[in-house]
Amino acid sequence: MASTETTTRSAGTTDGKADDLAGLEAGLDALDAVQVRRTPLREVLVRKVLPPLVAVALVLVVWQLLVWAEVTDAYKLPPPSAVWDSLSAMWLEGTLFGVLWTSVSRALLGFLMALAIGTPLGLLVARVRFVRAAIGPILSGLQSLPSVAWVAPAVLWLGLNDSMMFAVILLGAVPSIANGLVAGVDQVPPLFLRAGRTLGATGLRGARHIVMPAALPGYLAGLKQGWAFSWRSLMAAEIIASSPELGLGLGQLLENGRNNIDMPGIFLAILLILSVGIAIDLLIFSPLERAVLRRRGLLVQS
Numbered sequence: 001m002a003s004t005e006t007t008t009r010s011a012g013t014t015d016g017k018a019d020d021l022a023g024l025e026a027g028l029d030a031l032d033a034v035q036v037r038r039t040p041l042r043e044v045l046v047r048k049v050l051p052p053l054v055a056v057a058l059v060l061v062v063w064q065l066l067v068w069a070e071v072t073d074a075y076k077l078p079p080p081s082a083v084w085d086s087l088s089a090m091w092l093e094g095t096l097f098g099v100l101w102t103s104v105s106r107a108l109l110g111f112l113m114a115l116a117i118g119t120p121l122g123l124l125v126a127r128v129r130f131v132r133a134a135i136g137p138i139l140s141g142l143q144s145l146p147s148v149a150w151v152a153p154a155v156l157w158l159g160l161n162d163s164m165m166f167a168v169i170l171l172g173a174v175p176s177i178a179n180g181l182v183a184g185v186d187q188v189p190p191l192f193l194r195a196g197r198t199l200g201a202t203g204l205r206g207a208r209h210i211v212m213p214a215a216l217p218g219y220l221a222g223l224k225q226g227w228a229f230s231w232r233s234l235m236a237a238e239i240i241a242s243s244p245e246l247g248l249g250l251g252q253l254l255e256n257g258r259n260n261i262d263m264p265g266i267f268l269a270i271l272l273i274l275s276v277g278i279a280i281d282l283l284i285f286s287p288l289e290r291a292v293l294r295r296r297g298l299l300v301q302s
Contacts, residue, residue, distance in 0.1 A: 075263055082264040083271070090268075095248070103234060103249035104276060106162065110169030111230040118174040118226065122181030122219075123212075136182070139175045147172035147233035151240045160243040165234060172233030173226040180222010184215030216292055224285050231277055250276070 060080050067079045090096040125132045125139065150171045151164075158164040188210075212219070238251020246252070250273050257265035 075261065078264045078267065083267045086262075086264040086268045099248050099250060099253055100272065100276070102247045103238065103251065106165055106249070107169065107227075107231050107234045107276075110166045110234065111173060111227055113166060114170050114173035114177055114226055114230060115223070117170065118177030118222075119181060121174065122178035122222070123185070125178060126182045126185035126215075132182075139178050139182075142171070143175040143179055143229075146236075147229065148236040148240065150233070151237050154237070155241050160241055160245060162246070164241060165237050165246070168233045168237040169230045172229040176229045177222050177226035180225060181215060181219045183222070184218020187218055188214040220285070220289060220292060224281070227280060227285070228277070231273075231280075235273060 063080055067074075067077055071077070087096070090099070121139075125136055147168060150168045154164045154167045154171075158167060234249075235251045235254075238246070238249045239255045242252050242255050248256075250269055254266060254269035254273070257263070257269055
């Protein structure tokens with residue numbers, strides 16, 4: 001009888017421990033689970049669309065107030081309506097999209113070329129000590145060098161053509177992409193690398209399945225910076241190396257405004273350059289960042 005009671009008590013204790021363990025696992029699963037919900041359209045408009053529109057409206061109001069106050073000569077600070085008239089004139093002439101496409105296509109193609117070069121270079125620098133000691137400081141120095149410094153030698157080496165433009169873009173963007181990937185690889189926990197080697201993920205397979213996914217946040221930061229350097233490098237090259245053979249891009253548009261003392265045209269070129277940079281970030285890099293954060297359970301709202 002005592003043996004039966006002992007057995008029953010032991011079985012009850014075992015069942016209780018199993019229930020506690022199951023509850024603990026369920027609690028951990030609940031903590032790991034990310035509640036993803038679709039943000040209502042009204043909330044998106046209020047939180048993400050309305051603030052930039054308010055900021056733009058405030059800038060326009062302050063701009064117009066400065067014009068009315070005559071803080072400087074009229075030809076130095078044109079009213080927003082004059083810039084709008086310049087934009088309307090380019091639209092009616094059919095030249096607006098051509099100017100935009102000339103610069104955007106160059107920048108995107110140059111960025112893709114920099115991506116193809118900077119990614120393997122960054123992996124090589126991050127994973128091979130000798131290569132890192134040899135060219136790591138050079139990449140850091142190149143990243144701090146203003147892109148405009150490369151325009152003069154690129155013109156002398158390659159002439160006034162698209163090859164010169166792409167050379168300036170590569171020299172400005174490749175170091176940023178490579179250094180971003182190096183920083184991302186340096187932040188990969190060593191445990192991941194050891195686990196990958198244990199499972200046979202070495203060499204290119206380890207770089208593809210272990211290193212690159214773990215270094216993705218730093219790599220994306222490097223890509224954003226690389227795009228910024230690509231765009232800035234191209235604008236510097238277009239401003240300095242103007243030629244009819246190169247076509248009319250945003251940089252040439254800005255330089256033409258300076259030569260013609262056309263302040264509305266200058267402001268229009270600046271606003272278009274700024275708009276392209278913002279559009280690329282909102283349409284390409286921001287969705288990529290949200291996708292990475294969502295996959296890693298760091299984005300609560302969708």
